[in-house]
Amino acid sequence: MARNTKTASDNATTKIELANRLFFRLYQCANMLHKTGTRAVEAEGITTQQWAVLGALSRPAAKEGMSIGDLARYLMVSRQNLAGLIGRMERDGHVEILPDERDRRSRLVTMTDRGRHVWHVLAQPKIRAYYDQVLADFSINDTTHALHYLLKILDNMKRIDEGAPDVDPDRNI
Helix, strand or coil: HHHHHHHHHHHHEEEEHHHHHHHHHHHHHHHHHHHHHHHHHHHHHHHHHHHHHHHHHHHHCCCCCCHHHHHHHCCCCCHHHHHHHHHHHCCCEEEEEEEECCEEEEEEEEHHHHHHHHHHHHHHHHHHHHHHHHHHCCCHHHHHHHHHHHHHHHHHHHHCCCCCCCCCCCCCC
16 A cells, blocks of 8 residues: 555656646747747848738738737737737738728728738748757657647647636736
């Protein structure tokens, strides 16, 4: 019986240590994505946060634009921080905010022609090259497995977030 208790305790300790290492590595990856990803597209006048916004707005589902609330939910960031980011992107001519024709009280964020040019012509080749560098030693199978496990973690985090009081985890956006 004592042996089973010791094994369970050892397993719990190992699980905590591995979790700590995993989440620390995720934190480091997020920071390095911001640093090296921004460096990859900075000549186009965008950051990784702006890259995410342009990517979200470039999807067929967002052809008519997205409300700031919907965009914030899609990117999993706060509306307040996204509003500041959208303001800078609007100033730079990458996006515009227009009234929603279906609901005049609502406003939609859409990509401008300049934003589409920056995204499709200038940034995309650099983003693809960045992906190639970062995933150079990953097989398709490796990438599929990594994506699978990240999605599992994300799903669990979403479950935790549901019903929790709003906290601003994206202060740096």
